[in-house]
Amino acid sequence: MKRNIAIVWGGYTSEIVVSAKSMTGIASFLDKEKYNIYKVRIVKEEWTVDVEGSIYPIDKNDFSFVHPKHNTRIKFDFAYITIHGSPGEDGKLQGYLDMLGMPYSTCGVTASSLTMNKFVCNNYIKNFGVKVADSICLNRASKYDIENIAKRLGFPMFVKPNTGGSSFATTKVKSINQLQDAIEISFKETQDVIIESFIEGTEVTCGCYKVKNKEVTLPLTEVVTTNEFFDYSAKYEGQVEEITPARISEELTTLIQQTTSKIYDHVGAKGIIRVDFIIMNGIPYMLEVNTTPGMTATSFIPQQVRAAGLDITKVLTEIIENEF
Known part of the structure; x- marks a missing residue:
């Protein structure tokens, strides 16, 4: 049946x-x-x-x-x-x-709650030796000083909803006179805001899933856009070049795949996840963990599944049957 x-x-x-x-x-x-x-x-x-x-x-x-x-x-x-x-x-x-x-x-309740909160998740993950951007988290009750934020993180910096995604209400802030407006934009989307230092480098993303007696870490995708950053229009309106596998060394690819697998275990993940990184001076910095990654025909995970020589239908069947 x-x-x-x-x-x-x-x-x-x-x-x-x-x-x-x-x-x-x-x-x-x-x-x-x-x-x-x-x-x-x-x-x-x-x-x-x-x-x-x-x-x-x-x-x-x-x-x-x-x-x-x-x-x-x-x-x-x-x-x-x-x-x-x-x-x-x-x-x-x-x-x-x-x-x-x-x-x-x-993922279950704990892993989902953890990874949804970018600030908490990143600070948790860095305890395991994974590099992350310096960041500050604000909620509506927070008392903060714009000049102190600027001094600590420098420009440019990113301001985004701490528990949001898809780059909604995200701003790349280049000067102090843009910072307050960017914070207010993010507060319209969620109750808390994360402000991160800018890391310049090559952006890549890696998918991973684990089922009974099997672990699959997928090929990396390199993200190249002429936009200011990988924003909504780049993600969903075609203003981006997505290259799978990424044009980086085999050693760096292996390191990021191994790091992704470890992060999977550290957060207690389940099903398919995707971890985003920026590579700066040969060092990968984790951006965030996505526990419900996009699954359109052109999304990263289906791209990576194809590049690995796997069949997406069989992969999703493995995910489902793993629970029975």
């Missing part, structure tokens, strides 16, 4: 538009012969499932729905989470599914 798989997308942030693209990608990748696939949309107002173009409400008591056509209750066997941001990337949805005893594709 086929398992019922819910591709869970949507979310409470601006990243819902990215989540929609990832949902479409995952739906195209999953094995239709092996699974019944349902698209479940979670937003603050409602939880719904799309069945052949008809929309039905999700019963939150057991994460199921009643199919009016057959008058039968459909229960899901597995949730493939592709919500970028809250509640699918910060552990909230994972906690709900844990209480129901339903398996899912991503």
Whole structure:
């Protein structure tokens, strides 16, 4: 009998538009012969499932729905989470599914909560010898001095939502007179803001997943853009060149792959993750850990899977079957 798989997308942030693209990608990748696939949309107002173009409400008591056509209750066997941001990337949805005893594709509550908070995660990871940018975290109650921030981090610097993603509300700040406005822009997206020193170098990203008796660290992708940085338009509107495998030495590639694997274990990851780095003077600096990476046909992970000579459908099947 086929398992019922819910591709869970949507979310409470601006990243819902990215989540929609990832949902479409995952739906195209999953094995239709092996699974019944349902698209479940979670937003603050409602939880719904799309069945052949008809929309039905999700019963939150057991994460199921009643199919009016057959008058039968459909229960899901597995949730493939592709919500970028809250509640699918910060552990909230994972906690709900844990209480129901339903398996899912991503990291658990603790790992999701940790990696969602860029400042906390980076400062945790650097304890294991991984280089990260110097940073400051602010919340709305913080008392801060613009000149002290400028003196500590220097220019340029990045100001971005601490628990956001997809480069929404992110600003590359080049002078002190831009800093306050950049902070306010980020506060419109989340309740806390991270300000990071600028690291100049080659940007790369590395995917990794681990299942029973198997570990796969994928080829690196090099990110080249003529934009000020790898912003939303570069990520999703084609203003970027993505080169897989990255044009770096074999030794440096191996180091970053090994570092990615170690980070996977340090945060207690599950499923597929992606870790972003900047290489400066031959040293990789971790930027962030993505526990629900983009999964469109042109996203980094599918690119890297192809470059590794693997089949994305089989990879996702491994991720799902690992939970049973």
